[in-house]
Amino acid sequence: MLRQAQHDTDVLRQAQHDTDDADAASTRVTLSLSKGSLSKGSLSKGVSVLIWTTTPWTLPANVAIALRADAAYGLYELDGEGLVLATALAPSALGERFAEATLLATTTGEHLDGLFARHPFLDRDSAIVLADYVDLETGTGAVHTAPGHGADDFETGIKYDLPILNPVNASGHFTDEAGPYAGQFIFKANKQIVEDLRASGRLWRAHEYEHSYPHCWRCHNPVIFRATAQWFIAMDQNRLRARAIESAEAVAYTPEWGETRLKQMLENHPEWCISRQRTWGTPIPALVCTGCGESVLDAHVARNAAKRFAQEGAGVWWSDPVETYLPDGFACPNCGKHAFEKEKNIVDIWFESGVTHFAVLGKDGIPWPSDLVLEGGDQYRGWFRSSLVTAVAVKNAAPYKRVVKNGWVNDEHGRPMSKSKGTGIDAKDAMDKWGADVLRLWAASVEFVDDVRFGPNVVEQVSRVYRNIRNRIRFMLSNLDDFGAADVVSRAEMQPLDTLACSVVDAFVADVKAFYDAYDIHGAYLRIVEFESTMSSLYFDALKDPLYSRAENDARRRSAQSALLYALQRFLTAVAPVLSFTAEEAWQEIPAALRGEEASVFDSSFAAADIDRKALDADLALWEELRSLRSQVAGSPNVRDFEAKVRIAAGSGLHKRLAHLGDNLREALVVSECELVESASIESDAATLEITNADGEKCRRCWKFRHLGSDAEHPSLCGDCAAVVRAL
RNA sequence: GGGCCAUUAGCUCAGCUGGUUAGAGCGCAUGCUUGAUAAGCAUGAGGUCCCUGGUUCGAACCCAGGAUGGCCCA
Structure with a gap:
């Protein structure tokens, strides 16, 4: 042809x-x-x-x-x-x-x-x-x-x-x-x-x-x-093209329009030319009949060549006499003569890359097809297509379950990086400068499916996010200092605010896992950032009072620490695919007795203990209600934090949920006093807040405003703090 | 010239099947805190959702045309 x-x-x-x-x-x-x-x-x-x-x-x-x-x-x-x-x-x-x-x-x-x-x-x-x-x-x-x-x-x-x-x-x-x-x-x-x-x-x-x-x-x-004779894969024989398109429909795509794109490439691709005129490459094991000039591609000859190549390397094709590859009595199917020359063309490297799945997958415990193939958008026409066609020709199925396309990395102005213009940044240099995890976080922070921008300013921005996350982890770790395996409280015995926090963690982990499963790394990043930020402003802030002012072995404190341990481990698990080094470093900082059986964060599992979705949703709803109340208190213009006491008049539904929290409600609002009353005149799920100055004076130890001096030896402390100090 | 894709705050991005004043993080400004402290908390200012038409009671979202940028082709 x-x-x-x-x-x-x-x-x-x-x-x-x-x-x-x-x-x-x-x-x-x-x-x-x-x-x-x-x-x-x-x-x-x-x-x-x-x-x-x-x-x-x-x-x-x-x-x-x-x-x-x-x-x-x-x-x-x-x-x-x-x-x-x-x-x-x-x-x-x-x-x-x-x-x-x-x-x-x-x-x-x-x-x-x-x-x-x-x-x-x-x-x-x-x-x-x-x-x-x-x-x-x-x-x-x-x-x-x-x-x-x-x-x-x-x-x-x-x-x-x-x-x-x-x-x-x-x-x-x-x-x-x-x-x-x-x-x-x-x-x-x-x-x-x-x-x-x-x-x-x-x-x-x-x-x-x-x-x-x-x-x-x-x-x-x-x-x-120049028009020359070449070897082709006939796309329309044996319905190869049609079968390839059918197989493409069984594949998942990120982004979803990749399916249209790939099918279009299959539809429009001309007969696939797989021969090249080079001397360096894999020879096409075909013969040319010296009698009639016909090119002959014979399965037996090809298998002889494959055996020989496997032992000696493909280069022997050029040095071996042609007889090495001829089966006994081999004759030209066209003219019946027996004299041949070796074909001099090699296989196009695109064809070679298109068959790598046969070489790599389906052996040594690696499954065929692969979970996914990841490449730039130019490969819809290239590797995605060539791999699919070879796989369909031989196995009648796609060699991958999903096609993921990534965009290109441009400089900060969206222009292609150029070495000559000095706008190129080497990945190794970037890693040395900013650290591997910051780079990983950057990759997650951008929508990799599209073209992305990379440069000092963008990395600087993401490195601040990285520092935030690192600080949350440090906070959790540092508060587990005096916590031993014997102090761990089961979830059922934790205080209401802590079990609530555990639920929020569970929902977070489940969400992040779902994002990872869908290869939506950016979605996972957004969820992580949102989570660490609200955990810090709502929960960690609330825990400071019980953690710092209660006695070391106080049940409230141990409950909080148990929840922190749970949150830390689950958070590290969820974050490990993106912040691998940081997560493992932190994991190793957890006392071995607390860490459990998983020696490494990478041994830990995303699977959460049986989640009761209905109960979880109720917890999440209550968490949001707490967030709303907290922001009303924190946003109060004149009085804030422990200076304040709050009177909450809630409708029957909300009242019931809040009452269940007991003193944890006051902690969550970070105030000195909290009074909760039920009001029939307020909608069931609504509440009105009255924020006023707390009574008493600021306790020097716990900072809450209370009536001081009940213990004569500690006139500047509140009663609770005096009791703690006495017990030391 | 054709096909596919992208375009939302200074930056990185959310906005599901069209539905109240378009959201988050970072940055910025201001205040608080000083027991996560080269940290923490709060508040606030930033947007003709690329443009122009159209459909609709209602459009960032649907349709048509266009601009800019990208990929693959011709």
């Missing part, structure tokens, strides 16, 4: 972005109409079609002229010669001589389809064909068509069953097929061809024309298109 030669996918792709404007000879050439006819009338010199090209070296491969079906074409008489070209382009194409031309007849492209013109210097006809890519912006509306030297031309050649001529060898020199130009380097032949055309009177005009031409992105030399 012939195809449009792709020297290298990357080269071609880059070439489009790397087209240098180059001065090139642009020529208008006339091809005489040889068969069929337009109105010849008195045209002594015959009728020609005027074509236009910037690459005269492709003229030896010309086999057709493409017209646009619906475009108007005119027959112009000039100096006794008939010229056919698009009427819309005649003024620009004929230039100053347009005024002298006489329009003899007009028709549309479709009426000229099937006529033949005569090649300007070779002894053959050039078919007049139709193509929809013919534009009426430049040229003559009659497009020189060389199927061996261009993708569009190739397609047209296939459609019209035209010969695909490639009279250029791999080194860019003309072959014998190019007639008089055989042996010449194509770019040097350009000038000669133009000269010859001029001499033979077939050149209408030549001039310098500035246009863009593809160049190699690496060596910057101009590249050319």
